[in-house]
Amino acid sequence: xxxxxxxxxxxxxxxxxxALGVGDDCALLNPTPGMQLAISSDLLLEGRHFLxxxxxxxxxxxxxAVNLSDLAACGATPLxxxxxxxxxxxxxxxxxxxxRGLFALADAHDCELIGGDTTRGPLAICITVFxxxxxxxxxxxxxxxxxxxxxxxxxLGDARLALEVFRxxxxxPQAVFNAARERMERPTPRIALGLALRGVATAAADISxxxxxxxxxxxxxxxxxxxxxxxxxxxxxxxxGHPALGTSSFEAxxxxxxxxxxxxDYELVFTAPPDARRVVEAASAQAQTPVxxxxxxxxxxxxxxxxxxxxxxxxxxxxxxxxxx
Amino acid sequence: xxxxxxxxxxxxxxxxxxALGVGDDCALLNPTPGMQLAISSDLLLEGRHFLxxxxxxxxxxxxxAVNLSDLAACGATPLxxxxxxxxxxxxxxxxxxxxRGLFALADAHDCELIGGDTTRGPLAICITVFxxxxxxxxxxxxxxxxxxxxxxxxxLGDARLALEVFRxxxxxPQAVFNAARERMERPTPRIALGLALRGVATAAADISxxxxxxxxxxxxxxxxxxxxxxxxxxxxxxxxGHPALGTSSFEAxxxxxxxxxxxxDYELVFTAPPDARRVVEAASAQAQTPVxxxxxxxxxxxxxxxxxxxxxxxxxxxxxxxxxx
Numbered sequence: 001x002x003x004x005x006x007x008x009x010x011x012x013x014x015x016x017x018x019a020l021g022v023g024d025d026c027a028l029l030n031p032t033p034g035m036q037l038a039i040s041s042d043l044l045l046e047g048r049h050f051l052x053x054x055x056x057x058x059x060x061x062x063x064x065a066v067n068l069s070d071l072a073a074c075g076a077t078p079l080x081x082x083x084x085x086x087x088x089x090x091x092x093x094x095x096x097x098x099x100r101g102l103f104a105l106a107d108a109h110d111c112e113l114i115g116g117d118t119t120r121g122p123l124a125i126c127i128t129v130f131x132x133x134x135x136x137x138x139x140x141x142x143x144x145x146x147x148x149x150x151x152x153x154x155x156l157g158d159a160r161l162a163l164e165v166f167r168x169x170x171x172x173p174q175a176v177f178n179a180a181r182e183r184m185e186r187p188t189p190r191i192a193l194g195l196a197l198r199g200v201a202t203a204a205a206d207i208s209x210x211x212x213x214x215x216x217x218x219x220x221x222x223x224x225x226x227x228x229x230x231x232x233x234x235x236x237x238x239x240x241g242h243p244a245l246g247t248s249s250f251e252a253x254x255x256x257x258x259x260x261x262x263x264x265d266y267e268l269v270f271t272a273p274p275d276a277r278r279v280v281e282a283a284s285a286q287a288q289t290p291v292x293x294x295x296x297x298x299x300x301x302x303x304x305x306x307x308x309x310x311x312x313x314x315x316x317x318x319x320x321x322x323x324x325x
Numbered sequence: 326x327x328x329x330x331x332x333x334x335x336x337x338x339x340x341x342x343x344a345l346g347v348g349d350d351c352a353l354l355n356p357t358p359g360m361q362l363a364i365s366s367d368l369l370l371e372g373r374h375f376l377x378x379x380x381x382x383x384x385x386x387x388x389x390a391v392n393l394s395d396l397a398a399c400g401a402t403p404l405x406x407x408x409x410x411x412x413x414x415x416x417x418x419x420x421x422x423x424x425r426g427l428f429a430l431a432d433a434h435d436c437e438l439i440g441g442d443t444t445r446g447p448l449a450i451c452i453t454v455f456x457x458x459x460x461x462x463x464x465x466x467x468x469x470x471x472x473x474x475x476x477x478x479x480x481l482g483d484a485r486l487a488l489e490v491f492r493x494x495x496x497x498p499q500a501v502f503n504a505a506r507e508r509m510e511r512p513t514p515r516i517a518l519g520l521a522l523r524g525v526a527t528a529a530a531d532i533s534x535x536x537x538x539x540x541x542x543x544x545x546x547x548x549x550x551x552x553x554x555x556x557x558x559x560x561x562x563x564x565x566g567h568p569a570l571g572t573s574s575f576e577a578x579x580x581x582x583x584x585x586x587x588x589x590d591y592e593l594v595f596t597a598p599p600d601a602r603r604v605v606e607a608a609s610a611q612a613q614t615p616v617x618x619x620x621x622x623x624x625x626x627x628x629x630x631x632x633x634x635x636x637x638x639x640x641x642x643x644x645x646x647x648x649x650x
Contacts, residue, residue, distance in 0.1 A: 026456070036353050038353055039440060043451055
């Protein structure tokens with residue numbers, strides 16, 4: 001199977017929204033008049049961002065999900081994406097699974113594959129995604145203000161737990177592992193929540209490198225600090241409350257490490273003024289996405305952790321950094 | 326140096342045209358009202374698309390050039406691009422050279438870096454480029470008609486010659502090699518020609534995988550065939566006429582192989598009706614880019630080669646295919 005047969009068989013579908021889709025030198029898009037275009041690009045490498053043993057269907061899902069998550073963080077509506085793919089060989093079973101996983105998520109968000117590139121090489125996936133947002137309504141990292149409430153969506157840290165089990169540093173009952181692995185391999189981009197938070201959240205980011213690190217981007221961009229209640233944060237990891245875990249559990253430090261510095265969560269961290277709590281609740285309900293208030297934005301720079309009684313927790317949690325770790 | 330320091334130091338510049346540039350979850354672009362967006366994405370891998378010994382400044386140039394070449398083939402005006410970069414380590418000298426080469430070409434085309442991704446891994450570069458074109462005016466592969474003239478821009482095959490010298494299958498005088506290597510390492514995207522050909526060319530493609538293959542895409546999309554005069558085509562490789570080559574030269578088959586199936590040329594192949602010859606000449610002059618008429622489009626499918634006397638040349642030239650070669 002040659003390069004162009006491969007594209008035709010697995011990745012070429014009739015253009016819907018695009019004026020011209022896969023198969024020419026460029027794709028052509030007609031932007032909706034008056035809308036801003038939101039653009040994000042992510043590169044995923046085997047062995048770094050995913051394991052070689054991953055189910056290709058799940059990988060197809062995840063490769064697009066991590067990009068859609070960036071659109072969610074901006075409150076943008078997905079439109080289209082390009083896919084640049086390096087493959088060690090044209091493995092039909094792999095391509096079948098990968099493309100099905102990719103298109104299942106793409107179709108769920110009406111996000112169209114419009115072009116890209118294929119080459120032979122170590123497995124690498126680069127997706128660039130396009131969304132749209134009314135001018136001035138994109139959620140940015142820079143809008144947090146002292147006094148704002150601090151929220152996260154969904155659950156955090158389960159992907160990290162699964163990774164630790166894969167690495168062999170921890171072991172958990174099979175049912176706990178299966179659930180955590182599902183979170184690692186099939187993250188849910190919070191598109192509906194991002195849309196519902198337009199005009200409500202003052203700042204937002206997606207959590208890809210760990211809550212502490214991604215919140216840190218908001219704090220830096222906004223020129224503020226924040227305080228997180230660790231007694232609430234520790235409850236965000238679903239595995240900790242899994243019935244199959246029984247009485248065997250880990251020390252609080254490990255759970256907090258997973259929640260605060262886990263990575264691969266693809267939830268949203270966002271801020272909103274306290275007088276918007278009902279509106280945030282309504283946005284959460286509308287998007288059918290749970291959110292948890294975990295702290296507040298403060299004027300003093302830096303991230304502070306407190307326990308349930310408001311006492312400082314001194315442990316530092318370091319976010320994932322591709323060039324420092 | 327961490328991931329975000331690296332981005333700040335080498336890749337973050339103030340947003341110009343973009344509403345929001347590098348540094349948030351998404352970049353934000355305001356499309357020009359009424360214009361179509363042209364989008365292309367290419368993934369370059371060390372060892373496959375470039376040699377590990379390449380000068381990083383030239384690599385920065387080439388990584389963007391191959392993407393701009395796709396915009397040129399559509400007749401689009403460059404606007405912006407994203408860069409996803411996997412690096413084995415944060416090598417400051419490499420990053421300095423790469424980013425300078427990248428931005429020099431970007432600035433020459435007023436094409437703004439608006440976002441991307443960095444990760445650690447085997448050197449890989451994925452650029453997605455955005456341009457704009459008035460609706461209905463993009464040059465497509467599908468518009469060639471029987472009787473149209475067939476043209477290429479610039480010179481073809483020198484990159485392939487350089488590659489063969491690198492591979493050790495051929496040797497040439499140093500001056501010839503230097504010139505050929507420059508063509509391989511610093512291709513010139515034909516943006517000005519693409520713009521000048523809007524409303525003139527009936528079809529166009531850029532030549533990245535070899536003339537025969539990329540012309541083949543036009544023929545397939547247009548439902549036509551073509552005939553190339555090899556006595557003209559053989560003159561397209563600059564090295565063949567290089568003074569330093571002297572009397573030592575290669576057989577015609579090798580020169581034609583370089584021209585017809587070389588790859589890495591990043592010239593344009595395009596078609597236009599015979600009554601537009603003067604207009605094509607004017608476009609070539611306006612864009613300060615030489616073009617050569619090398620044959621014509623015919624109704625019968627397939628690519629035919631003839632010699633200067635119109636006699637069939639039967640040798641087949643196979644284009645580069647990442648999964649067949």
